[in-house]
Amino acid sequence: MAREFLVATYSDANSLMSTVEALRAENLKIHDVYAPYPIHGLDRAMRLGRTRLPWVTLLAGLCGCGVALAFQFYAAVFDWGMNVGGKPDNSTLAFLPIAFELTVLAGGLATVAALLLRARLYPGKRECLIVEGVTDNRFALAIPKSDSDGTARARQILELSRPDKLEEKAAEL
Amino acid sequence: MMSPIIQTAADEGTPGGLAQILPAPRWVDGHPTLHQITDDVVRAMEARPGKGWWICFAISLAALGNLGVMVAYLFAKGIGIWGLNSSVGWAFDITNFVFWVGIGHAGTLISAILLLFRQQWRNSINRSAEAMTIFAVMCAGLFPLLHMGRPWDAFFIFPYPNQRGPLWVNFRSPLVWDVVAISTYLTISLVFWYLGMIPDLATLRDRAACGIKKVVFRVLSLGWNGSHRTWSRYETVSIILAGLATPLVVSVHTIVSMDFATSLVPGWHATIFPPYFVAGAIYSGFGMVMTLLILTRQTMHLERYITMRHLDAMARVLLLTGSIVSYAYATEFFSAWFGGNLYERYHFINRATGPYAWGFYIMVLCNAITPQVFWFRKARANVAALFVASVAVNIGMWFERFIIIVVSLHRGFLPSSWAMFYPTVFDVGILVGAFGLFFTCFLLFIRVLPMVAIWEVKGTVGHGAHRMALSDDEAAPEVAHG
Numbered sequence: 318m319a320r321e322f323l324v325a326t327y328s329d330a331n332s333l334m335s336t337v338e339a340l341r342a343e344n345l346k347i348h349d350v351y352a353p354y355p356i357h358g359l360d361r362a363m364r365l366g367r368t369r370l371p372w373v374t375l376l377a378g379l380c381g382c383g384v385a386l387a388f389q390f391y392a393a394v395f396d397w398g399m400n401v402g403g404k405p406d407n408s409t410l411a412f413l414p415i416a417f418e419l420t421v422l423a424g425g426l427a428t429v430a431a432l433l434l435r436a437r438l439y440p441g442k443r444e445c446l447i448v449e450g451v452t453d454n455r456f457a458l459a460i461p462k463s464d465s466d467g468t469a470r471a472r473q474i475l476e477l478s479r480p481d482k483l484e485e486k487a488a489e490l
Numbered sequence: 491m492m493s494p495i496i497q498t499a500a501d502e503g504t505p506g507g508l509a510q511i512l513p514a515p516r517w518v519d520g521h522p523t524l525h526q527i528t529d530d531v532v533r534a535m536e537a538r539p540g541k542g543w544w545i546c547f548a549i550s551l552a553a554l555g556n557l558g559v560m561v562a563y564l565f566a567k568g569i570g571i572w573g574l575n576s577s578v579g580w581a582f583d584i585t586n587f588v589f590w591v592g593i594g595h596a597g598t599l600i601s602a603i604l605l606l607f608r609q610q611w612r613n614s615i616n617r618s619a620e621a622m623t624i625f626a627v628m629c630a631g632l633f634p635l636l637h638m639g640r641p642w643d644a645f646f647i648f649p650y651p652n653q654r655g656p657l658w659v660n661f662r663s664p665l666v667w668d669v670v671a672i673s674t675y676l677t678i679s680l681v682f683w684y685l686g687m688i689p690d691l692a693t694l695r696d697r698a699a700c701g702i703k704k705v706v707f708r709v710l711s712l713g714w715n716g717s718h719r720t721w722s723r724y725e726t727v728s729i730i731l732a733g734l735a736t737p738l739v740v741s742v743h744t745i746v747s748m749d750f751a752t753s754l755v756p757g758w759h760a761t762i763f764p765p766y767f768v769a770g771a772i773y774s775g776f777g778m779v780m781t782l783l784i785l786t787r788q789t790m791h792l793e794r795y796i797t798m799r800h801l802d803a804m805a806r807v808l809l810l811t812g813s814i815v816s817y818a819y820a821t822e823f824f825s826a827w828f829g830g831n832l833y834e835r836y837h838f839i840n841r842a843t844g845p846y847a848w849g850f851y852i853m854v855l856c857n858a859i860t861p862q863v864f865w866f867r868k869a870r871a872n873v874a875a876l877f878v879a880s881v882a883v884n885i886g887m888w889f890e891r892f893i894i895i896v897v898s899l900h901r902g903f904l905p906s907s908w909a910m911f912y913p914t915v916f917d918v919g920i921l922v923g924a925f926g927l928f929f930t931c932f933l934l935f936i937r938v939l940p941m942v943a944i945w946e947v948k949g950t951v952g953h954g955a956h957r958m959a960l961s962d963d964e965a966a967p968e969v970a971h972g
Contacts, residue, residue: 442713454524
């Protein structure tokens with residue numbers, strides 16, 4: 318369902334950054350910021366928490382490693398032991414390279430899949446651009462609109478920040 | 491009291507003013523605006539291809555066609571059409587395999603390792619280097635497949651439940667590790683490359699007016715809308731992938747080197763192989779990246795983004811890795827002498843004075859001597875010299891693998907089984923064909939996808955870069971305050 322937003326557009330990241338800092342200094346809620354490249358320092362300014370995606374990598378990597386070791390052990394020791402050059406059936410050290418590769422494979426693929434799920438990105442999704450040009454040279458700031466005093470104060474701050482454009486918009490972000 | 495926003499706005503002025511006050515970004519010439527960066531990169535794709543592109547494409551396509559014909563004939567007749575014999579059972583095929591895998595490594599070095607080291611100069615070259623990795627690994631994968639003799643049974647190498655027991659593969663064999671390593675490497679490289687392209691595909695989608703282009707870019711860009719919350723996670727994931735790809739790339743060539751090092755063949759049985767191969771791989775890959783970038787930066791008019799400073803940095807990497815490789819060559823000879831093993835000693839004498847000595851000297855000339863010119867700034871600033879040296883590095887690195895493989899095999903422990911390897915037209919044809927496959931893919935890539943990472947270059951010249959430039963450059967704070 319579409320919601321109402323106050324949207325300020327800028328043509329440089331510095332104005333946007335200082336506006337975000339001003340808004341956050343007064344504890345005003347920011348829905349999101351839209352930019353053509355990742356603006357370093359904005360995470361802290363927006364007080365975004367650390368993403369939990371590295372945990373996905375760790376868990377998936379451990380699974381990949383465990384499955385690879387267990388499977389090699391099962392195949393080489395229990396299911397069909399083979400005498401290759403007199404080496405022991407359980408040649409654990411020789412099982413490590415494949416275990417390492419599968420750790421990386423599982424960790425990498427799971428992390429990317431988790432990112433796409435979390436950010437709700439999928440093939441063919443129709444993009445919802447807050448303003449035109451956010452993938453080129455525009456920077457936009459979206460504040461959720463409500464009847465509270467917060468919205469009025471946010472509007473004041475946005476007006477003071479001299480954006481290229483300040484508008485109210487309904488969007489499904 | 492003035493609000494903090496107004497203070498900042500008054501301090502820093504308009505974006506144009508800001509750009510003029512601050513020092514120019516280090517890795518881009520001039521002060522392009524964000525829109526101009528998009529334009530510059532996309533223009534190269536939107537303009538009709540020039541005559542040079544068509545000529546290169548025609549040659550590459552012809553070579554690719556040749557590959558198709560030769561491979562079809564190989565399938566029909568078997569690998570007896572190659573110059574292999576019972577002594578030299580590995581020759582051009584495995585040489586080409588190691589050569590192409592090595593080429594791929596520079597792409598990962600640039601995209602992953604330099605990302606971890608926060609090297610900004612990677613930003614305008616990482617996309618094409620990664621594409622190169624993928625195409626090179628594709629070419630590499632072709633050779634073990636053909637070498638199997640019965641490529642239609644290639645899936646036997648994967649441990650799938652089968653009706654032969656199930657009889658599993660030998661997990662202790664480096665050849666099996668190799669299959670897993672190369673498949674993982676190709677998959678992770680593809681994912682990393684695609685993930686890095688999503689924001690640029692969204693930029694292309696938003697530029698396309700309508701029609702098939704818009705639909706294709708819409709599907710590929712996954713609905714990307716520039717949200718900073720997504721950017722933040724996206725950057726974390728990029729760092730994680732870089733962190734995974736870095737040991738991966740080292741493992742891949744380590745395992746490739748173990749295909750040789752775990753055997754008892756003199757010339758192969760050496761503990762120096764893993765680091766030696768990894769350094770050699772990065773060396774040859776940088777040679778190829780340099781060749782490709784020198785050609786494309788001029789034909790695609792991207793000199794502003796792929797600057798002489800980039801070429802200079804790459805030349806330094808060539809000098810470093812080339813010197814490591816030269817050191818490894820010397821170490822091999824030293825250990826053969828110092829180890830006192832008769833067969834090892836003979837192998838190295840044969841390497842330098844035997845029937846393939848000419849190949850050994852090409853290798854030394856191209857790999858050990860050529861990069862030494864990069865001690866001189868003048869050589870690093872001369873595009874022609876860089877181009878010649880980069881091609882020489884590739885020739886030298888191909889010969890290095892040829893020498894390691896063929897010279898070690900052709901005179902083994904038993905003099906009665908000594909033999910020579912002479913390549914046939916099919917050996918050479920398939921090598922040429924692999925270059926056809928590689929260049930066809932690369933030429934198509936630079937036409938249909940942005941060969942410079944638009945968003946990363948924007949980051950280099952944007953907000954973050956100014957902050958970084960200020961901290962990097964001692965003169966900058968004065969300029970900024972003045």
